[in-house]
Amino acid sequence: MELWIPITIFAAFCQNLRSALQKHLQGKLGTRAASFVRFGYGFPVAILYVMSLHFFVGYAFPALNVEFAVWSVIGGLAQIFATMLLVYLFSLRNFAVGTAYSKTEPVQAAIFGFILLGEKLTPGSIVAIIVGVFGVMLISMARMPVSWRNLVVALTGRTALIGIASGAVFGISAVAYRSAALALGGPGPVMQAAVTLACVTTFQTAFMLIWMLWKDKREIVQVIVTWRSSALVGLAGVLGSAGWFTAMTLQQVAYVRALGQIELVFTFMASYFLFHERVNRMEFAGCLLIVCGILGLLFS
Structure with missing residues (x-):
């Protein structure tokens, strides 16, 4: 088994855990603050991870460059807004359906990977x-009578558009992160991914802190008050991101994100x-189709 496969499954599990904790916090903190805890409590762990790889494993620090910085900023901003869309989506639909809508990401990631990186896929x-x-799509229609009209509603309604937008922006961030890590050309994929993660989460924390200071300072107080739950979100988030970054440095984004749909199994x-x-049965059937897609991807 190629290394990127177990790493991706681990990342999907951590991401599901993080999303579940964020759904729980969303009612207490609001969308922006619940999104911030992923980065604010995660960046110290990301920096510690890089230092551990350097001092205990012996990896050298890669040289940073302008291309890396540009892709990191693009990916960091995209992930912030994608996370906010996903957290807001949880208030509109249940946890499983909210997550399912955002899982159109693999196709969008494949398109962005083709346009931006020239990556190709087999038939x-x-x-x-x-x-x-x-x-x-089946999961999105599970609570409606089966008809063409409901299919159109499921794919073009407000909830669907927010979910698809979340998937699209996550797809952009994934391609940007792979580009950033590859731009380092460092000592190996693990260290390249770790440095990318540390730089991006530090930037995201600073950006969101300035945003919250400008919009509503009380959100920062709420984040501090709920530090126990928020710290768990940050830890799960940074572990998942470390997995995603490493897997996407080893393999094309579309393949990693398609395998990452196994997250829906954890989600249900x-x-x-x-x-x-x-x-219900249709949601379960949709989950089985997603698993079949994952297995087909691996065997192909």
Whole structure:
């Protein structure tokens, strides 16, 4: 098994854990503050991770450059706004469906990867990704009678557009992060990914702190008061990001994000066991299609 596969599955699990914790915090903090904790409590861990790789493993620090900085800023800003869209989405639909809408990302990541990086996909991989996205569409229609009209509503309604927009911006951030890590040309994918993660999360923390100081200083107080729950979000977020960054340095973004749809399996488990949200047959069938898409991607 190639190394990027278990790393991606680990990242998907951590991302699901982070999203579940953010859904819990969203009612207490609001969308912006609940999004901030992912970065604000995560960047010290990211810096510690880089230092550990340098002093205990022996990896050299890669030389930073302008191309790296540009891609890091693009990816960092895209991830901030994608996270805010996703957290807001949780207030409109249940946890599983909210996450499912954003999982159109692999196709969008493939398109952005093709346009920005010239990355290509095999025909089998394209079919596998489409099967996974069809599963997402099935989940989005699960609470409606099956009809063409409801399909249009499911794909063009306000909730769907927010979810698809979240997936698109996450796709942009994923391609930007891969580009940033590859621009370093450093000692290896692990250190390149770690340095990218540390720089990006530090930038995101500074950007959001300035934003909250400008918009509403009380949000910063709320983030500090809820430090126990917020710190867990930050830890889960930075562990997941370390996994994503490393996997995307090893493999094309579209493949990593398509395998990352396994997060929906974890999502349904969290939705049922943690939030006590019921999952109907169509949602379950959609989840199975997504798993089939993942397996098809791996075998292709």
